[in-house]
Amino acid sequence: MSFARVRALVVVGGLAVVALVFVVVALVKDTQSNAGSGEGCPSDWPRADVTLRESKDVKINVLNATDRPGLAGTVADDFRNRNFQVKKEATQKKQIDDVAVLRYGPKGVSSAHLLRAYFLDNAEYEYDVKREDDVVDVVLGGGFQQLATTTEVNQSLGDLGAPVAPPGTCPMPIED
Template sequence: MTDTRVRAYRILSALAGLAAVSAVVAVVHDTQGVAVASESCSVQVNLRFPDRPAQVRLRVFNGTRTTGLAERVSQDFKNRGFAMQSPGKSKTRVDEVAVIEYGPKSVGAAQWIRAFFLGQAEPRFSASRTTDVVDVKIGTRYRQLATQTEVNQSLAQLGEPAPPPGTCA
């Protein structure tokens, strides 16, 4: 072996030793401890999409002045296989396509229902809701429910539902 090659091996060995010592010191002197979530989880939510429409319980409210709109939309959802509650009249006027109100038990289902409005319905989560019923308030900009192909495309664009702030899956 030549002197140059021996010198190179010594330098590489010294660098490897320094790297090992640095790694050990970093692990031993780590003050981070256990990682803590930045947001506390006070409510468990169900992010899972239902397997069948019959597993989703819906209640439709009319947030417009159009007579019979809630009944018509309820019938449209019923024809698609959803479990429907009696439609009603909203106490407030809705100036959007729709408002979807839901609780911790129906986060995934609400995302699915939102796809029927092509993602244009405003989602409103309430941690205090104890029921799994999803309330849909139909607004003045509503025209019709999306077709199954449009729903699938909308679901792809909306993505997986995320836990609302202060909750965890």
């Protein structure tokens, strides 16, 4: 074996040892091991579900707050075709001008986050800390045109990042 090969093996071996030391130090000194677990939160604060859901796990009510008849049914069908669990479709008497309003409680935080992407983050949000179910009310307003395409939803989710617990709540402990 030539001197150049021995020298190259020594350099590569040394780099491997240095990389291993860095990995061990990073794991031992990790200060974020409990991040997102809700530790350190007051016990009387509600726990918000911040685990991003798939559409098949999201329950919604679709409400029409426009003067366009049948809008709730049409959009509910669009959501069903995208594997959402549509619980109810109805008409709301009070009309709104927004694209949509998402109403949810602590258990619906992650579901509302996913739905934000279907409206390209143009929906208004009404968080109710006292709401105890995991259903999100999707109230369609006068500014609504259509739901985003799959590609647009994926891009919007990338822009939105991970769900965040609203003020006054703590994230639910992460399940293993």
